[in-house]
Amino acid sequence: MSKQSIHNFYINEQQSIYLLSHHDAKKHRQWLNICKKQLSLLGYQGVELIGSGAFGFVFAGVEEGGAEWVFKFSRITLAQSVRDRLEDEAYMLSQIDNPMVPEFFAFERVKKQGILMMARAKGEDLEQISIKQGRFSARDLVQLALKLRNVLVDLRERKNGMSPQPVVHGDIKPSNIVWDQASDAFSLVDWGSSVYAQVDVHGEPIASNIMDLMSSDVASTNARMGDVYFIGDEQMSGARSSPRFDEQGVASTIYALASAQSCRFGASVIPAASLGLPKEFARVIDGMLSKDKEVRDQAGDYFMRNMPAMAKVYLPNLDMPQSKAPIPFWITHLQEQPDTVVYSSRKQFLRRADHNQQLLDVNDAQLDRYYKEFLFDTGDTEKAFLASISRLAKYPVVGGLSFHWQEESVYVESSLMLNDESLNEAFSDAVSATVMLAQGIEQKGLFKCCLFDARQTIQLQRDDTGAYIFENLPELQYSVSHVAASEVTRPHSYFEDGKDPDEQLNLPKQIIQCVFELNKIHHTGCIIFESLSDRLKIHYYYRLLDAAQEEKFSALLREIIQYTVSIQDYGVAGFMKLPYKNTREFSLCPRQPEHFYPKNPKRN
Numbered sequence: 001m002s003k004q005s006i007h008n009f010y011i012n013e014q015q016s017i018y019l020l021s022h023h024d025a026k027k028h029r030q031w032l033n034i035c036k037k038q039l040s041l042l043g044y045q046g047v048e049l050i051g052s053g054a055f056g057f058v059f060a061g062v063e064e065g066g067a068e069w070v071f072k073f074s075r076i077t078l079a080q081s082v083r084d085r086l087e088d089e090a091y092m093l094s095q096i097d098n099p100m101v102p103e104f105f106a107f108e109r110v111k112k113q114g115i116l117m118m119a120r121a122k123g124e125d126l127e128q129i130s131i132k133q134g135r136f137s138a139r140d141l142v143q144l145a146l147k148l149r150n151v152l153v154d155l156r157e158r159k160n161g162m163s164p165q166p167v168v169h170g171d172i173k174p175s176n177i178v179w180d181q182a183s184d185a186f187s188l189v190d191w192g193s194s195v196y197a198q199v200d201v202h203g204e205p206i207a208s209n210i211m212d213l214m215s216s217d218v219a220s221t222n223a224r225m226g227d228v229y230f231i232g233d234e235q236m237s238g239a240r241s242s243p244r245f246d247e248q249g250v251a252s253t254i255y256a257l258a259s260a261q262s263c264r265f266g267a268s269v270i271p272a273a274s275l276g277l278p279k280e281f282a283r284v285i286d287g288m289l290s291k292d293k294e295v296r297d298q299a300g301d302y303f304m305r306n307m308p309a310m311a312k313v314y315l316p317n318l319d320m321p322q323s324k325a326p327i328p329f330w331i332t333h334l335q336e337q338p339d340t341v342v343y344s345s346r347k348q349f350l351r352r353a354d355h356n357q358q359l360l361d362v363n364d365a366q367l368d369r370y371y372k373e374f375l376f377d378t379g380d381t382e383k384a385f386l387a388s389i390s391r392l393a394k395y396p397v398v399g400g401l402s403f404h405w406q407e408e409s410v411y412v413e414s415s416l417m418l419n420d421e422s423l424n425e426a427f428s429d430a431v432s433a434t435v436m437l438a439q440g441i442e443q444k445g446l447f448k449c450c451l452f453d454a455r456q457t458i459q460l461q462r463d464d465t466g467a468y469i470f471e472n473l474p475e476l477q478y479s480v481s482h483v484a485a486s487e488v489t490r491p492h493s494y495f496e497d498g499k500d501p502d503e504q505l506n507l508p509k510q511i512i513q514c515v516f517e518l519n520k521i522h523h524t525g526c527i528i529f530e531s532l533s534d535r536l537k538i539h540y541y542y543r544l545l546d547a548a549q550e551e552k553f554s555a556l557l558r559e560i561i562q563y564t565v566s567i568q569d570y571g572v573a574g575f576m577k578l579p580y581k582n583t584r585e586f587s588l589c590p591r592q593p594e595h596f597y598p599k600n601p602k603r604n
Contacts, residue, residue, distance in 0.1 A: 016339050016454035021535060022461070035059055035073060044069065055192055056086065060120050068120035069105065076113060085192060085224075086114040092194040093118060095158070096167065100151050100188050121187030123180030126257060130174055131394050132422075134429035136257040138277050138597050139315040144179075144257075145281070146311040147186050148172070148250045149304060156201075156243050164206055166197040168241045171226030172249025174256055193224040198240040201297070229263035229387060230256070232296070247300040251288035260429035262391045264289060266384035269440030270433065274592040281310050282596060316601050325428040326435045327584050329399070329416035337419055338453035342393035343528055343539065343574070344386070381440045388434040389449055395427050396420050398541045400526055400576045402448040403438050409585050410438050415524050415578045416451070417543075439589040450526040450539075450576050458538040460564070468536065468565050476557040478525070478542035480550060504571030505531055510563040514556050515575050521553050522546040527560070528574030531567055538564065545579055 017025050036047045036059065044061030051058040056074045063069065074083040090107035093116075103119040126144075130136065136144075155167045170193030178187040198221065200206055223241040225231070232248025235241075252264035258275045259266060272285040284306075287299025389401070399416035412435065418427050456477060461469045507529065515527075525542035538561075544553050 016341050018339055018454035018457055019341065019537065019539075021459065032057070035071075039071060055082065068122075070102065070118050070120045072116040072118075074114045080112075083112070083114055086116055089192045089194065090116045092167065093191045096155075096191070098151060098154050100147060100186055101191075102187055102189060121178035121180075121189055122183070122185065123178045123187070125189075126174035126177045126179055126253070127262065128175075129179060129181075130257055130260065130262075130426075131391075132426055134426035135260045135275070137315075137317050138281075139317060141254055141258055141277065142281060142311050142313070142315060143184075144177075144186065145250065145254050145303075146307050148177075148188075148253070149307040151188055152243065152246050152250065152304065155246065156197075164200075166200070166206065166243055167194060168197050168223075168243060168245050169194050169249065170224055170235070170241070170245055171231070172246055172253055173227050173230040174253055174262075177253065193226045195222045195224060195241050197243055198222060199242045201243050201301070203242070229265070229383075233291075233293075244297065244300060247288060247303065248296075251285050251300075251303075254285055255289060258285075260391075260426070260433050261384065261388060262394075263384055263387040265380040265387065266433070266437050266440075267380075269381050269384070269590065270436050270592050271594075273594045273596065276595050276597055278310070278313055278315065279596040280306075284310075314601070315597065318598075318601060322425055323428055323432060325431040326586070327412055327414045327416075327431060328582075329397075329414070329418055329427065329431065331421050331424065332417045332419050334419045336455070337396040338398055339455050340393045340395065340397055340451050341454045341539070342389055342449055342451050344389055344447065344449035381437060385434070385437040385441060385447075388430065388437050391430050392416075392427075392434065393451055395423055395430070397427070398451050398453055399524075400448065400450050400578055402446070402576075402578070404446050405438075405441060405444050405588075407444075409587055410441070412438065412584045412586065413578050413582065414584075415580075435586060436589070436592055439586050440591070442588060442590070448576060450528060450574065452526060452528075452539050452541045454539070456539075456541065458540075458561075460536045460538075462534055462536070466533075466568065470565075473561050473565070476527075476538075476540060476542065476561060478523075478544055478553070478557065480544045480547050504569075505529055505567070505573035506569050506571075507573050508563050508566045510566075511560055514560045514563070518553070518556050519577070521549045521556075522579070523553065524577055524579040526574060526576040528572065529564065529567065530572045531570050533570065536564065536567060539574075543579075 017028060020028065032049060035057070036049075039047045039059060039061050044063055047059055047061040049057060050060045050070070055078065056072055059071045059073070061069055061071065072086065072089075074086040076083070087107055087109075090104065093101070094104040096104075102121050105117045105119065107117070108115045155169065158165050158167050169188065169191060171190060172188065176188065176190045178189055179185070180187075197206055221238055221240045223235055223238065223245070226235060226245075226249065228236065230249055230252040232245060232252070235245045235248065255264055255267055255272055256262060258272060258277060259270050261270075267286065267289040272282040272289070273279075275282065277285070284299050284303050287295050288303060290296050290299065396419040397416055398419075399414065401416070402413045404411040404413075416431075418424070458474045458476070460474075463469055522545040523543060524545065525540065527538065527540040527542075530537040530539065542557070544550060
């Protein structure tokens, strides 16, 4: 068996705990339990994990008097220099006194473990609210923009004695803004990328005294990498830190919430001017997201100067008919919510990165979350499309999607099953954004992805010789939904498209034969074999649509499992089966048409 690194056909977007090895999952749970226990011993009640990121984990607890606190732990597996950044974050947070910023309390170091303690921001982060409700209303976005603008003003006006010392947050994005809808209070959290600004909005150096200016290295940057899906071009390219960074974060945040996306990259295809926002406000956001630095800076200046006036506009919520997703999806009612993970293909239109890209030598844990082996060389629309696929997996959904680009159209085939009816409208918005972004991609190619429940993933451990360790072989589970014969159209399976050049794993012929036999039975689902040096992971979901064939269907699934123990190679291979040949055609559209909030909302 070759132990070369695997460039997978499938890219695992998010590592669910259900995809970890038994050993790693056990260690992860033990570590979380130790943190909770230690906080409980200190007298905090209701201790819970409320978040995790590239650098650490965040817990919350309530002290005896009722005050709620947040405890941020650095990941102990990171290099010491990276773990030290939590202490830097604590210092920067202690310098800020603003009602939109949680109050700093203390920083402690227990052996190698740094712990930052601060007040807990009330409410829920905007990314989670966005997932639940879909696109934000114009009124909510304008009010959020005003409050963020006011925070930026405060950060810019900070001083060290009589000298200016502006602060840059460096990572403004929806998940770092907490909203308490009951009191309409917002909080800007996660100051791990914050630094003192080196240059002002005009690009002129900032120093607290003339000696600092003379002694500082004007070419080096103290900037830290924020979330690459939200930071602007200057911060991405390692420019010296500037208040402009946070203008970009605010514009990206407003745009993402307005369009039901989880990134800034879709703005050329789905501009803010197409999202039903007030015309002046939309133009400013589009300007701030421009590729032209002069346009960006002018729009940023306009935003900072005129946002208070723009926020005074009367913006009642309009009674709009519920938008229907451009491709169908179905509502299911499973007893347990699926822990959805998406695996997606990497075809030629997602161009592989040039290994000379400037970011590949950036040693930053934030970059590990993103596909740095190819993401930074793709166009913005392709990045936005990938992010929209990832966003679909934030919903309790299983299924599959295929996008096929040709000269003037993109053809979409799908089978999506959402397991929460309350998310219907929000999921429709996410699906709509995905299709519009697909319409903006001009390069010919094919993209396919499977969304499956990680809870069902089967793992077979290997010993040192590569042999599988098991007492009894597990079973592939499936559900049965009887479909009337009149509804059955010609089945379609993606393995019929021929061998995919990006699949590395050569499966035993017996498994291929079983899949061919399965194809004769009306069903939907996917199966993905991920063969690693220490274990084999089988990701799958199956739904049988012809109950009369259940005996044969079940037998074939048992055969597939029996033959998996003969897989010796490393790599990934998979099959996806959609229930119907029901292709939807959409014309390519490089930019969605303009659509603004009405001048006179009372007429609507």
